[in-house]
Amino acid sequence: MVGLMNGGIGLVCFVLTQEYVGKSYWAMTGTLASMSFAVGIALFAALGYFIRPWRTLAMAANSSGVLFFLLSVMLPESPRWLYSQGQTERAEEVLRYIAQKNSNKANNLVLQRVSAGKAGYHDNRRSGVLQLIVHPVLRLRTVVLMYVWYACSLVYYGLTLGAGDMSGSRYLNVAMYGVVELPAYPLCIYFINKHWAGRRKSMAAFLCLAGVACLCTTLVPDTSGLFLSVTSLALLGKLMVSAAFNIAYVYTSELYPTVIRNAGLGVCAMSCRVGGILAPFVPSMVSVPHFLHQQVRSFFKVPLPSLLNLFKDF
Numbered sequence: 001m002v003g004l005m006n007g008g009i010g011l012v013c014f015v016l017t018q019e020y021v022g023k024s025y026w027a028m029t030g031t032l033a034s035m036s037f038a039v040g041i042a043l044f045a046a047l048g049y050f051i052r053p054w055r056t057l058a059m060a061a062n063s064s065g066v067l068f069f070l071l072s073v074m075l076p077e078s079p080r081w082l083y084s085q086g087q088t089e090r091a092e093e094v095l096r097y098i099a100q101k102n103s104n105k106a107n108n109l110v111l112q113r114v115s116a117g118k119a120g121y122h123d124n125r126r127s128g129v130l131q132l133i134v135h136p137v138l139r140l141r142t143v144v145l146m147y148v149w150y151a152c153s154l155v156y157y158g159l160t161l162g163a164g165d166m167s168g169s170r171y172l173n174v175a176m177y178g179v180v181e182l183p184a185y186p187l188c189i190y191f192i193n194k195h196w197a198g199r200r201k202s203m204a205a206f207l208c209l210a211g212v213a214c215l216c217t218t219l220v221p222d223t224s225g226l227f228l229s230v231t232s233l234a235l236l237g238k239l240m241v242s243a244a245f246n247i248a249y250v251y252t253s254e255l256y257p258t259v260i261r262n263a264g265l266g267v268c269a270m271s272c273r274v275g276g277i278l279a280p281f282v283p284s285m286v287s288v289p290h291f292l293h294q295q296v297r298s299f300f301k302v303p304l305p306s307l308l309n310l311f312k313d314f
Contacts, residue, residue, distance in 0.1 A: 041178030153275030158282030
């Protein structure tokens, strides 16, 4: 039940956060919303240090959700969504309410009325998820984004779950894997607002860097130094994939129009959960680097005539 509720609440909260503000603030608000994940991981490690029984820990960690659920009742509906559904009067009321809370008088705020033809347009778009399949541009865009979300989730949660198997304090390792994400978010705000970088290039660059860092962990021996070790490379990979994950959230919300934004993010989040399902198996691959090292050493120990005979037989 906690996983079911958190998955839905987190997705809707991100969409509402974006639709409450103007597009020029989407990078900042989306990044701040994603930053709560990193803060939550660090706080959970601290909470687990003081509360050892896992049942009590689960109850203490999730009890705050009741408070946030009650506070969510006070939130207004998204004015963008109301306007896209033809409810112009309600959208104006929400905008006036937001302006009043911001100490900004907007008594003369009037939105353009939707004509009868455009009202039918909104009705045709209420199918939501079906538009992601029927429309060729949205279909291709959704497939690519689903794969990006799946890859980000698999690496993100795989590295997070692997923190408990590292040497040293389990609680310190988990907290460190949460704190290491924090520098990623200012980097995201900086790069995605630059005309020479933008959303797509920044996300692709962070994904490539995360992949290189994770691949290098299979080549570095356990006896390496502090700065070039498996732990440091894993932390670097967590930093890079956190930045890519954050940009994926912001970028996805901008690629879908308001009427199907929630559906598009929902489908991508569903693909993301597939990566989360497979993530617990990532720590079990810790023996892969040792296997690679043995294969490389055995390969170079084979004399040249044996190698020639091997290729001859092949």
